[in-house]
Amino acid sequence: MGRKGEETRGRLLGATQDLIESGGYFGAGVNQVLEASGAPRGSLYFHFPGGKDQLVGESVRRAGHEIGRMVRELAETVPDTAGLVAGVLALLGDRLEASGWRKGCPVATVALEMAAVSDPLQEVCSEVYGSWEETLRDRLAADGHPEPADTAATLLALVEGALLLAKAHRSREPLDRVARRVAVLLQGARR
Amino acid sequence: MGRKGEETRGRLLGATQDLIESGGYFGAGVNQVLEASGAPRGSLYFHFPGGKDQLVGESVRRAGHEIGRMVRELAETVPDTAGLVAGVLALLGDRLEASGWRKGCPVATVALEMAAVSDPLQEVCSEVYGSWEETLRDRLAADGHPEPADTAATLLALVEGALLLAKAHRSREPLDRVARRVAVLLQGARR
Numbered sequence: 473m474g475r476k477g478e479e480t481r482g483r484l485l486g487a488t489q490d491l492i493e494s495g496g497y498f499g500a501g502v503n504q505v506l507e508a509s510g511a512p513r514g515s516l517y518f519h520f521p522g523g524k525d526q527l528v529g530e531s532v533r534r535a536g537h538e539i540g541r542m543v544r545e546l547a548e549t550v551p552d553t554a555g556l557v558a559g560v561l562a563l564l565g566d567r568l569e570a571s572g573w574r575k576g577c578p579v580a581t582v583a584l585e586m587a588a589v590s591d592p593l594q595e596v597c598s599e600v601y602g603s604w605e606e607t608l609r610d611r612l613a614a615d616g617h618p619e620p621a622d623t624a625a626t627l628l629a630l631v632e633g634a635l636l637l638a639k640a641h642r643s644r645e646p647l648d649r650v651a652r653r654v655a656v657l658l659q660g661a662r663r
Numbered sequence: 664m665g666r667k668g669e670e671t672r673g674r675l676l677g678a679t680q681d682l683i684e685s686g687g688y689f690g691a692g693v694n695q696v697l698e699a700s701g702a703p704r705g706s707l708y709f710h711f712p713g714g715k716d717q718l719v720g721e722s723v724r725r726a727g728h729e730i731g732r733m734v735r736e737l738a739e740t741v742p743d744t745a746g747l748v749a750g751v752l753a754l755l756g757d758r759l760e761a762s763g764w765r766k767g768c769p770v771a772t773v774a775l776e777m778a779a780v781s782d783p784l785q786e787v788c789s790e791v792y793g794s795w796e797e798t799l800r801d802r803l804a805a806d807g808h809p810e811p812a813d814t815a816a817t818l819l820a821l822v823e824g825a826l827l828l829a830k831a832h833r834s835r836e837p838l839d840r841v842a843r844r845v846a847v848l849l850q851g852a853r854r
Contacts, residue, residue: 633820649816
């Protein structure tokens with residue numbers, strides 16, 4: 473693919489990701505993606521012969537990689553797992569607030585709307601969540617926490633739930649409350 | 664309103680709730696609601712002059728009350744807050760699995776899709792989450808937990824996140840993992 477093709481592909485994925493984060497799968501209509509990206513209709517089916525589901529699946533995967541990279545980078549600067557979780561909550565909270573409470577988790581809305589009815593989209597969501605959980609588990613294990621697999625699933629649920637509640641309340645309070653408790657909870661569980 | 668009117672209203676709300684739980688706000692088209700409920704089109708606008716948004720708002724509130732009642736009933740049969748959370752996870756997990764991974768939290772999908780763009784729907788979602796959190800906070804306070812408000816927000820985030828992950832993975836594993844950790848986390852935080 474030439475540079476122009478790559479660039480068009482990237483613009484289509486970026487526009488889809490943006491629309492998905494605001495309104496989920498059903499909020500990202502093909503016409504809206506075309507309008508937001510400025511790409512011609514033919515290019516969408518050229519780059520994504522599977523149509524909307526392929527476009528949405530690749531956008532979710534791309535957003536998942538971006539957040540995964542952000543978490544791994546953050547992991548190198550914090551002293552422990554509690555610091556990592558608090559840092560992730562702060563970063564995602566900044567992003568959510570700056571977007572007018574639109575941009576929470578780029579996977580969650582598609583997962584809730586589509587996981588029961590689309591095998592390919594369910595697989596992408598499951599894969600992205602699995603990769604984030606793995607990053608948390610590795611850090612917990614490195615920090616010497618007991619039951620790192622169960623605790624990683626618990627921390628990921630905590631972050632996802634806090635982001636959902638922050639969006640529902642249009643407020644950072646749920647993120648701040650969870651951030652205040654997570655160090656105590658993790659410390660307690662080690663004893 | 665006569666008994667027939669009440670019955671039609673209930674059928675419209677029930678059909679909407681069912682469709683929302685499977686596919687969210689956008690998964691509950693007015694035509695699908697009419698088809699599933701068997702109610703005539705005129706009755707929808709008679710009972711819900713505000714149209715779809717009123718119908719969805721009242722359905723979310725009704726589902727919120729149902730789950731709230733279920734949690735308060737469960738609270739009377741469990742020895743402590745950790746038992747309550749584990750019991751809620753088990754009940755909601757049964758419901759999710761029995762529905763073919765369709766029925767997670769009846770509020771979450773609408774909250775993620777609509778909270779940023781609809782003031783009335785954001786208010787309903789925020790109110791329902793607030794009432795659930797209050798039930799958890801009261802129980803935590805009665806059990807003598809420190810920081811009951813922050814801990815209640817944390818536990819609600821945990822339940823919501825675990826349900827989301829269970830739907831994404833089409834598996835009870837996230838619910839089971841969280842249930843296994845929650846007692847240790849809460850116990851640790853008390854010391």
